Amino acid sequence: MSTIIVPAHATSITDDVEQLHKAFSGWGTDEKLIISILAHRDAEQRKQIRETYAATHNEDLLKSLDKELSNDFEKLVLLWVLSPPERDAYLVNEATKRWTKSNQVVVEVVCTRSSHDLLLAKQAYHARYKKSMEEDIAYLTKGDFRKLLLPLVATCRYEGSEVNMTLAKTEAKLLHEKLDDKCYNDDDLIRILTTRSKFQINATLNQYKNIYGEDIIKELEEDSKDEYISLLRATLECLTYPEKYFERVLRQAINKTGTDETALTRVVATRAEVDMKVIKEEYLKRNSVPLDKAIAKDTRGDYEDMLLALIGCDEE
Template sequence: MSYPGYPPTGYPPFPGYPPAGQESSFPSPGQYPYPSGFPPMGGGAYPPATSGGYPGAGGYPAPGGYPAPGGYPGAPQPGGAPAYPGSGFPGGQMPSQYSGGQVPYPSQINTESFSSCPAFSPVSLDYSNEPSAMTQGTQGTVQPAANFDALRDAEILRKAMKGFGTDEQAIVDVVSNRSNDQRQQIKAAFKTMYGKDLIKDLKSELSGNMEELILALFMPSTYYDAWSLRKAMQGAGTQECVLIEILCTRTNQEIREIVRCYQSEFGRDLEKDIRSDTSGHFERLLVSMCQGNRDENQSVNHQMAQEDAQRLYQAGEGRLGTDESCFNMVLATRSFPQLKAMMEAYSRMANRDLLSSVSREFSGYVESGLKAILQCALNRPAFFAERLYYSMKGAGTDDSTLVRIVVTRSEIDLVQIKQMFTQMYQKTLSTMIASDTSGDYRKLLLAIVGQ
């Protein structure tokens, strides 16, 4: 699958970036080369050493100009990630509504692996002059309906599908204005009232993208993530961009529940499937992610941030070759606020942002995975806004990515994602969805996203 329209003519300016006083050390937005596909182009320095705005090879501080690892007072010594306590899963078991190891629906989702996906941008999305979503709170576009009545909604859906034709608008009105938990209650009420499975009835009435979107909305959120991961690794090929999008962005609790659900619903071990479908440093990064053991302490240790920045410099820019395990250890274990502080320390120390260093030191899917983690540390809504933009940019639409992000973020931070989308691309998410989709599929997407 190709994505016409690359490379972009340039990225919009990002307020507060680069840090004040360092403007001359960074290329202008239009000077960032953008890879033609996913994974990013390998080989050679990226961006090239000759790119405008970068100093020549001799312009960077010599590796010897920095203290060796451990040179800072109290600096941690190499030795791997810290030990974590056992990862017992919280909560009860997911309801086992679906049986067997195969993903049961939707039947018409393309099972072929993506030959290329839009790469994650090398541009830092640090809106340091603005309150982040973490500090101002996140908000979904879908809220639980007041005066909710599952029996009444089940009756509305039954009437919408009864007889000749389907009243798609009635389905849109109900589904887009109920939370995921409320949709599960509607599904149970439907079976109680009519002795029929709502999902099977919907499948018989709908098709294509509308079917995929409706069924995604009716899946329990944890099940949908587990289902998406299973689908990404099922059959020939692997959809690596899906693995990155889910495993590198979810919280510890979400990941542990996904792992448990994956086992209980599909009878498979997620870590084993990852090991059999990926390899090398990308495999190790995803295995680290699916442990769900990232530090979630929201306070920042600035001494540790400085030490980690030094460690990563010595593991990459400051040596011949790359110590990939050091990058894996820091990015897999530190909290997102801690990672953001470490990136700021790295920029001050190395006169280069860490995202650019990762692009120079890594390639392929491991590069994309590491940058996804860093971008989430900087601005998670902006990361998803970029994914949405490139799912629709150019000829054709990556509907599976569009559906997955809209559905999974609709009750979490889709309001902030919309704000970042407008700021980054000077157009609203609703406008782009309206121009890239059609029919009832468009109506339902717009109802969820909001104007």
């Protein structure tokens, strides 16, 4: 489901490094050359490029890019070059600096990654910021937000596909009871969302719809102006159908009132190697416009070219 286009034949990491170094040399920067390499290398290749670049030129590739690039193009390239765990750690740390809607970025990371990937992100967070992800979440949030976010970050979910249907029916009824009473911060409701496997939660939501004829996520949408309920809805979406969640983030980022480059950059950089193909399909279905056309209409220059390359719509 990745959309990046990697050369069919393995490329020389050494050649890539020298080409990148060449792009930084002389008068000006060759942005097109940078895009042609970095946008078409997978995570492992980018890791090798960064390691070889440091060994060859005695400087982190990220620092070289930071000196040569600027604006949204720079932010996108730097986010892309980070390893997935480093990227997740960075995104969560940045989110802790700007709460309210940034809470959803934490939810994106902790609810759409596997337990193993989340563990790697926590380790990267500890290595980079010299404290734990849980520590910052606990310190920088309060009330219902902390009550939901902290166990989401701390959890280690079962990844298997086994489902207990009796439990799914029981917990569907429990969720209905809590939502009917508007007890959105109930301990049992939060326990279900923060401890059950994604397969089990999917089964519970399916039972909810079968029994009550309503989609629980759509029910929560009615109270979407409440920031905590919006976070609760984002949690359910990220756990059960992340592609729909990310389509909505992109739709809201590319709109008539202006482009949210931060959100657009984040989603493309984090999902290009994961499920961007499905996100593109969801976007077309929901908006009747291909994602690449929407991006091309709202962005310009090297930033646009890098985005289109990562979603598989450049000329390579």
